[in-house]
Amino acid sequence: MLLFFANIHVLDGRLMYIDKKRLYLKKKMKTRVRFAPSPTGPLHIGGLRTALFNYLFAKKKAGVFVLRIEDTDQNRSVEGSEDYIQEALEWCGMNPDEGPKNGGEFGPYRQSERKNIYADHIQTLIKKGAAYYAFDKAERLNEERKEAEKKGETFKYGHQNRLQFKNSLTLTEKETTEALKKEFVIRLKVESNQTVIVKDLIRGVVRVKTDTLDDKILMKSDGMPTYHFANVVDDHLMEITCVIRGEEWLPSLPIHKLIYTAFGWETPEFMHLPLILKTVGKGKLSKRDGDKDGYPVFPLKWGKETPGFREMGFLASGMVNYLALLGWNEGIEKEVYSLKELEKAFNTKGVQKGGARFDYEKAKWINQQQLQKMSVEEIYSVSRVKELLSPFEENKHLSLIRLVKERLNILDDIKDELTFIESTYPYDEKVIEKINDKNPKAVLEQIKKTLIEEDDVDLFQEQIISWSKKNEVSMGILMQSFRLALVGKLTGPDIFKVCSVLGKEVSLKRINKLIEHLNFKQIL
RNA sequence: GGCCCGUUCGUCUAUCGGUUAGGACGUUAGGUUUUCAUCCUAGAAAGAGGGGUUCGACUCCCCUACGGGCUACCA
Numbered sequence: 042m043l044l045f046f047a048n049i050h051v052l053d054g055r056l057m058y059i060d061k062k063r064l065y066l067k068k069k070m071k072t073r074v075r076f077a078p079s080p081t082g083p084l085h086i087g088g089l090r091t092a093l094f095n096y097l098f099a100k101k102k103a104g105v106f107v108l109r110i111e112d113t114d115q116n117r118s119v120e121g122s123e124d125y126i127q128e129a130l131e132w133c134g135m136n137p138d139e140g141p142k143n144g145g146e147f148g149p150y151r152q153s154e155r156k157n158i159y160a161d162h163i164q165t166l167i168k169k170g171a172a173y174y175a176f177d178k179a180e181r182l183n184e185e186r187k188e189a190e191k192k193g194e195t196f197k198y199g200h201q202n203r204l205q206f207k208n209s210l211t212l213t214e215k216e217t218t219e220a221l222k223k224e225f226v227i228r229l230k231v232e233s234n235q236t237v238i239v240k241d242l243i244r245g246v247v248r249v250k251t252d253t254l255d256d257k258i259l260m261k262s263d264g265m266p267t268y269h270f271a272n273v274v275d276d277h278l279m280e281i282t283c284v285i286r287g288e289e290w291l292p293s294l295p296i297h298k299l300i301y302t303a304f305g306w307e308t309p310e311f312m313h314l315p316l317i318l319k320t321v322g323k324g325k326l327s328k329r330d331g332d333k334d335g336y337p338v339f340p341l342k343w344g345k346e347t348p349g350f351r352e353m354g355f356l357a358s359g360m361v362n363y364l365a366l367l368g369w370n371e372g373i374e375k376e377v378y379s380l381k382e383l384e385k386a387f388n389t390k391g392v393q394k395g396g397a398r399f400d401y402e403k404a405k406w407i408n409q410q411q412l413q414k415m416s417v418e419e420i421y422s423v424s425r426v427k428e429l430l431s432p433f434e435e436n437k438h439l440s441l442i443r444l445v446k447e448r449l450n451i452l453d454d455i456k457d458e459l460t461f462i463e464s465t466y467p468y469d470e471k472v473i474e475k476i477n478d479k480n481p482k483a484v485l486e487q488i489k490k491t492l493i494e495e496d497d498v499d500l501f502q503e504q505i506i507s508w509s510k511k512n513e514v515s516m517g518i519l520m521q522s523f524r525l526a527l528v529g530k531l532t533g534p535d536i537f538k539v540c541s542v543l544g545k546e547v548s549l550k551r552i553n554k555l556i557e558h559l560n561f562k563q564i565l
Numbered sequence: 566g567g568c569c570c571g572u573u574c575g576u577c578u579a580u581c582g583g584u585u586a587g588g589a590c591g592u593u594a595g596g597u598u599u600u601c602a603u604c605c606u607a608g609a610a611a612g613a614g615g616g617g618u619u620c621g622a623c624u625c626c627c628c629u630a631c632g633g634g635c636u637a638c639c640a
Binding site for chain 2: 114179183186192194195247253254260267288290291294313315316318323372393394397400404449519520524525
């Protein structure tokens with residue numbers, strides 16, 4: 042009995058010791074995450090959100106945020122994409138600690154510049170027997186695929202049929218050496234009848250039978266690695282501790298795990314993010330959805346045709362805030378966050394499992410919340426605002442922002458809010474009919490008279506309101522007539538401020554114009 | 566078809582076995598303001614379905630349905 046307890050204690054003690062050691066090792070290892078986009082065009086907001094979660098994860102753990110460009114497919118590489126990615130990250134305030142632009146001790150950070158690294162590493166796998174050369178023509182395999190499809194099956198190049206093909210497993214050494222002079226690929230040799238156990242930080246343990254996997258190509262015939270291979274090698278060499286990427290990668294996680302194991306490397310942690318879905322209908326959010334419904338799906342403009350959130354009048358803070366909320370929440374009722382606040386608040390537990398539909402209305406609301414937190418000067422410092430105000434005299438810019446600020450959801454609302462400055466809208470005739478029998482002309486004449494006499498806007502406002510009270514003119518008719526005269530319709534910013542911005546001369550002109558219009562209507 | 570992941574108001578989400586299932590966007594109705602906007606108050610609105618386990622299930626397990634992803638010498 043005594044012995045029994047003693048054993049447990051020893052065992053307990055040992056277990057605790059091991060745990061402590063493991064904890065120590067983990068602590069010592071600096072958190073390093075990476076955002077690894079392919080430069081195949083503009084960065085989609087789904088990609089940007091992946092970048093954001095990586096960034097936040099790094100910041101929360103005082104770790105390092107790496108940008109790595111995955112340009113292993115030369116055919117799909119698009120000029121300007123890398124700059125676009127870089128600019129988008131900068132705009133959001135998520136500058137990478139290491140990357141192609143600012144370097145770092147784990148470079149180069151473009152996969153196309155790491156060719157020899159992959160070439161070296163693939164030899165390790167070949168020597169270990171974990172990978173093999175394959176010489177099959179692409180056309181032959183395509184035919185096999187079509188055949189299989191006809192039968193309602195999926196063609197897989199793997200343990201069940203690899204011996205039927207032309208590869209270093211079936212050829213003699215001499216034949217192989219000869220065949221290597223021509224085109225070849227290198228495949229991962231996936232052992233059959235085993236179970237790969239992988240762990241995802243937000244989904245838990247996933248078990249996959251190796252028989253469902255195929256012998257994935259690791260090196261392409263052009264000498265470039267595939268995503269799977271380059272990814273694993275780079276993540277290991279760059280000492281990435283946690284791989285945070287989109288959910289579309291979850292099915293290939295077992296393959297990646299197998300590659301780590303083949304090398305004898307420690308596997309990093311993995312976090313697969315849920316996808317951003319269409320606002321309505323099926324599938325993930327695409328460029329066409331944005332075009333169709335008039336909202337952006339890219340952070341910045343791409344070419345001349347495609348505006349981004351920035352060009353549509355979003356604040357970087359608004360977009361980042363909304364993106365963070367798509368698939369993550371802190372568990373409290375707070376929804377408006379600055380980047381700095383997100384850096385503190387971010388946690389793995391709050392990451393959602395299911396995909397999230399993109400909601401432009403909520404995105405605008407978040408942007409509005411961010412906008413209202415800013416001072417007039419801060420708003421003016423946004424370059425988009427300067428663009429929007431460029432038609433107006435520069436010395437009026439600040440007061441114009443002050444005039445419309447509280448009415449803005451997105452920056453570009455400025456355009457609509459300020460169109461009255463050029464000229465009035467065509468008079469809203471329904472309003473004229475409604476107020477016409479309440480003698481708007483008398484009101485306008487009084488406004489005119491007071492305006493001519495009084496230069497101070499505040500005093501003018503006081504006088505005109507006290508006049509209306511004395512003469513029992515309703516506030517409604519007063520404000521409506523005045524607004525109709527200056528703006529032409531019944532919506533807009535504070536009408537006395539509008540008057541002040543327009544100036545005495547223009548205001549008087551517009552009042553006269555409405556009086557004339559009313560006279561004309563009477564004659565008819 | 567096969568494999569993997571998922572499923573709470575229309576949408577984003579809270580709940581970690583016991584709640585009148587909470588909040589936000591949107592929406593509806595009031596109210597404040599000087600019309601609009603803001604703001605305030607209130608309302609409508611949800612656990613996919615079926616089996617278990619349990620005294621008790623939105624919560625755990627299984628099945629079905631639905632949704633999503635992957636199934637390339639693309640990432």
